[in-house]
Amino acid sequence: MTTETFEFQVEARQLLQLMIHSVYSNKDVFLRELVSNASDALDKLRLEKLRDDALDADVSDLHIEIDVDREARTLTVRDNGIGMSYDEVGQLIGTIAKSGTASLLKELREAQDAAGAEGLIGQFGVGFYSGFMVADEVTLVTRRAGESQGTRWSSRGEATYTLERVDDAPQGTSVTLHLKPADPDNQLHDYTSEWKIREIVKRYSDFITWPIRMVPAAGEKDETPEPETLNSMKALWARSREEVSDDEYHELYKHISHDWREPLETIRLQAEGTFEYQSLLFIPAHAPHDLFTRDFKRGVQLYVKRVFIMDDCEALLPPYLRFVKGVVDAQDLSLNVSREILQQDRHIRMMQRRLTKKVLSTVKEIMAKDADRYATLWREFGTVLKEGLVTDSDNRDALLAVASFTTTHGDEPTTLARYVERMKDGQEDIYYLTGESRQSIENSPHMEAFRAKGIEVLLLTDAVDEVWVDAVGEYEGKKLRSVAKGEIDLDAEGAEQAGEEREKQAEEYSGLLGWMREQLDEEIKEVRLSTRLTVSPACVVSDAHDLTPALENMYRAMGQEVPRTKRILELNPGHPLVKGLNQAHQENADRTELAESAELLHTLAVLAEGGQPKDPAKFVKLVADRLERTL
Template identity: 50%
Template sequence: MATAEKETLGFQTEAKQLLQLMIHSLYSNKEIFLRELISNASDAADKLRFEALADGSLYENDPDLKITITFDKDAKTITIADNGIGMSKEDVINHLGTIAKSGTAEFLSKLSGDQKKDSHLIGQFGVGFYSAFIVAERVEVLTRRAGLDKAEGVRWESEGEADFSVETIEKADRGTTIILHLREDDADFADSWRIRSIVKKYSDHIALPVMMEKQDMAAPAEEGEEEKKEENKAPEFETINNATALWTRSRADVKDEEYKEFYKLVSHDFEEPLTWSHNKVEGKLEYNSLLYVPKRAPFDMWNRDASRGLKLYVQRTFIMDDAEQFLPMYLRFIKGVVDSNDLSLNVSREILQQDPAVDSMKSALTKRVLDMLSKMAKNKPEEYAEFWKEFGQVLKEGPAEDFANKEKIAKLFRFSTTHTNVEAQDQSLEDYIGRMKEGQKDIYYVAGENFTTAKNSPHLEVFRKKGIEVLLLSDRVDEWLMGHLMEFDGKKFHDVGKGQLDLGELEDENDKKEQEELATANKDLIERVKTVLADKVEEVRVTNRLTESPACLVVGEQDMGAQMRRILEQAGQKVPESKPIFELNPEHSLVKKLDAEQDEDRFADLVEILFDQSHLAEGAQLDDPASFVHRLNKLILELSN
């Protein structure tokens, strides 16, 4: 066999790190290496089918795609071979020596050294080839890309340490052959029964035959008697997996374990899914779908540019990974497969964007996912709580993106409220409405920098006094969400920290009369405070929110809330100018002392302290903390003398 000079190249730094993590983080589940390599071989066959749609010569007179596994107990090797698309020399260097994926640095930064957590992340990142080094001390790859000359084959070899070698070889057949030279401790994998059981467990549902040498079912030879084999007889091979696309089978014929293992195949996740939905649609449109909800959020979920979407097949022919056109962005965590009979085989991402059939399928698949989540929330609340913890914030993007399903999405939301006063988000909007007071027309909420700030907000004082439940919002997206949700089940959302508080029928006439009297009686105080704060505030007024605190800040009805302002400021975006409304509680002893203060300089210091305290109670930072400290220290010294 003709060979070119061998090159020795170093692994990319990230690849080196990942190799070590693969070897050391996954030792308790070593057998997954075979699943990952078979999965890669299946993908290679899918890619060949797709490219051969435009160029049938790529089959090279060998259209029967398959994966073949052989082993040698004495040599301690396992060989996995496919006749898929194969790789060129450039492909080999790029794919087997470099992790050319966006988000690599973020991914590596999230690895903790905890075996269980890291194995989950490694699976998500989709670097299955490196799993070969879990059991192999040395790995050889022989490959040739379909369509290239047989003299353009490539041999890659590495011991999974610092470097790898690459050389050009002659390879008659297209595709890839991977030879694993097993470690001494893992030599037991070179066994027919062991390999068959692993394939059955993890890869039975691969829609491609996995072949192994046919087992001789005859009784073993007597001790000392040599086995008689016909010389030069080629070994017979048999298919050891089901080799039928799982999503095309009837639901009644598919076991839960098969669904779970197929999920791991399409998601590269090491954990089982939370739930799934398998459906066949017939009529105007014909397609099969198999959709999964993962247990854990992917490490790059908040990167909206990261690859996402379903595996797309057309008439069982693989078309593309990550077809994002079939689900909206807020459901980007869903994994699975869609197989259509109504799309053309030469479909591209651009054509998908213009095809009305895709819009219909997207609408139906979106409703199917929402129904799947609704069913989980109703029948398996503990599992749904797990889902909400992982994916709740991304689901909150839904009302802004999907007006047609706004109410359906909102039913899936979970919140903390003053009803339970615990940080766990476990109360639905339907729960809240079921507990609303007689005469209550609005759904009240307060948004804070974090749960503790929201729970202790002074704006809640009158609501606690009257026993009115309030949603406690502390996720970064919450205020933005409320700007799009607006109402639920005919009830409007009302931010208790915005505008003039009107409790409607929940406030009796005596309350309103008392409020008017307090405002009249404290007109002079209000004017004095306005003079001190001048252009720092939009307005100073008597409050009807506070029962325990001396003062609070209120946002104007049409102004942006404090939480949203902080998010925009942190992102370096321009924030619309607005001034807060300063509300005073004239019944509070501090405000009464303030009113009685005759020294105008001391009065001004006290007003500034109350104003700054109100900022702090909102979880905000002071513009001039040094002045606040100075005034507070001055007051303490005066009181101590």
């Protein structure tokens, strides 16, 4: 038969060299690509046979075979699928020159990083050429099902390739890689090693529909060795729920998550229509120790037609669902040539929206049906789920519906819906207070009037609580309101009498309030009488629209400069200490001692809410001096 030699176009040759040396970050993926191509060929033959029963093709034992020859240093991936004609080889394999190649190369040269280059190369989808990463020469022999004559293609990945018609080619395609010389210092990439082939197939192609068989290398076993099937072919997500046991689901979860415990919940989703995909997701029973660290690996495993693409695909679930593990298997996605970077297209966004809604609806079902499992879920992952209240406005209502919070009503967390049901007559707002712990919040001076009147307050102790309450703002028309911000008026009944009493107190304390405002000018912006204190002498509060100290500190910890906000000092006019201070001021007592008392009162208020004195040493000295005078 005549062998014809062709030259790659200049642009195509440059692109081929760039792919061989630059695209893949892990050389092992060459085998994934070849197995994936073989699997596609088997799928196509099966469909072709269904459409044309008269097609002269053997479909009795469709499979993929890997053959390694250690002495010759060759690796062959063979299938008995649809195969290719001479013309198809020339069009699909013989050249990577397509319209726009020159302009694409220009973009590649201008790309500033490897990731950008990979994304551009991905427009071609020619994973077959990944074989040149590990081989000096690649030979392809193929015969299209139903035809009598085959084709041989060969190239060293340089300037030329050859095409030849052959008569003895079996149905399907075989790709033989003439591997590069062995590197004695890098046995991990010895592609003539049986264990290495098993490892790659298990990692990337375990769920391929067709059996992947390996013929042991000559001389390692019997002279007539039996082929060994390397893949399990058990894609649990592709089977009906009735066909899969809970134990099988749990084993897959443990394999994916490296968690020895069983998952809390298994979630299946099958999307059909113009864009098909299947997913099998798991909610763990325990939060991993590094859930809130920067290095935490989030995302689910991504497959395309059962071919493994990536371990931690962050694009498929939002960050606040980073604890969810599982598998998503799509029928078609815009992937780059190395299948390592997803192109951001509408399919990815569509999948994320659907998967997110499915997870949240499952959490809602657990909440409705199993109080114990819901309590476990919220205890382990409630903090991270609340991040979605800030970042995901589209699903905010769904998140609020499944969120629960500790309150002053009892020991068990409660939902906002139940809080609203218990609101007192005339109560318009949902009250909350943030702090480091339930104990510190319940002992806060800000809670005194609410405790006295039996008004329920949300006790929020997570750092994210400082942020989401402002982002959400209200629930079912009820405003979320901090008991430590703005003015609080709980005297709905007897408002007229209370108003008269306050006017009298305002007049009585006006001199002290003005004087203290001047004395504490560097620390506070206002001194006023309090309606929220019943026991403590004083407290500090933020203005209605100001950042709280905790939120200021959070922003600074993230590297954002925020101006320091002055607070408001509130005094309890019924407390003996405040009464005595007012009387001393009216009697023109020693102003130095009065100033020290005002500073002590303010610092005590700061300490009561968990803050720190501006000058601890000075505060300690003032307290010590006062104690000394009482002895």
